Amino acid sequence: MDYFVLVIAAIFVNNIVLAQYLGNCPFIGTSKSSGVAIGMGLAVVFVATMAAAITWCVQKFLLAPYDLAYLQTIAFILVIAALVQFVEMFLKKAVPPLYKSLGIFLPLITTNCAVLGIAIICQRKEYGLVETVVFSLASGAGFLLALVVLAGIRERLDLARVPISLKGTPLALIMAGLMSLTFFAFKGMAS
Template identity: 80%
Template structure:
């Protein structure tokens, strides 16, 4: 039950993009087409889970025992950057079809602040290992869901006449605001 609540909270109530403001650049940048949004969402779930697991272990066994907590930011971002490179090479060699569908998004993920954000949030909340990984998966799914919904709306918006000043990014942000308002209603659930 504890994990169920955690998952629901991470996907809907505290959605990583719409309530916690993380990962907005790819959220606005890759939401023009549904197929692209699905690829990006998948890549985020995959990398966020791996990155959270690895950074959790590093914090627990390397930074905390030697009192190096102040190096957290620099170590985490380097681990994530290296991890993304490794995942890219690994997928290219071992699972080419998956690389085909996720490949171009992997390169963009290092600067996706949702990944580093999730890794830091689980440290600040002092989650255990399993809880951290579950939280990372659920947050990744929440990101993918928000991205998919926005891309669906933006594909429809292409056929609508919008005032010229609002075309493109401004209307996407306003739509994201309305989605955020809808997700806001989930706050009453828990």
């Protein structure tokens, strides 16, 4: 039951993009078509979950015992960068079809603040390992949901006649605002 609440809270109530402002660059940048959005979203779910689990172990077994907590930022970003590189190499060798669809998004993910953000949030909320995995999986799913919905909206907007100054990023941001307003209705639930 606790995990259920955790999942609902991470996807809807504290949606990583729409309520916590993380990962906005890829959110705006890769939401032009739903195919790209799904690829990027899945890559984030995958990497964020692995990164959160590994950084949790790094914090627990490396940084905390040796009193190196102040090196958290630098250690986490290096772990994530190495992990992304490793995942890329592994997918290329082992699962070429998956690499074909996710490969181009992987290098983007190192600087996706959602991934580092999720890892740090798990530390600040002092989650255990299982909670960390569940939370990061759900947060990634929240990112995927928001990205795919926005991509769907933008595909339709492309066909609409809007003032040229609003076309593209400004309108995408305003749409994101309206989506955020919808998700705002969940605020206070399951917290």
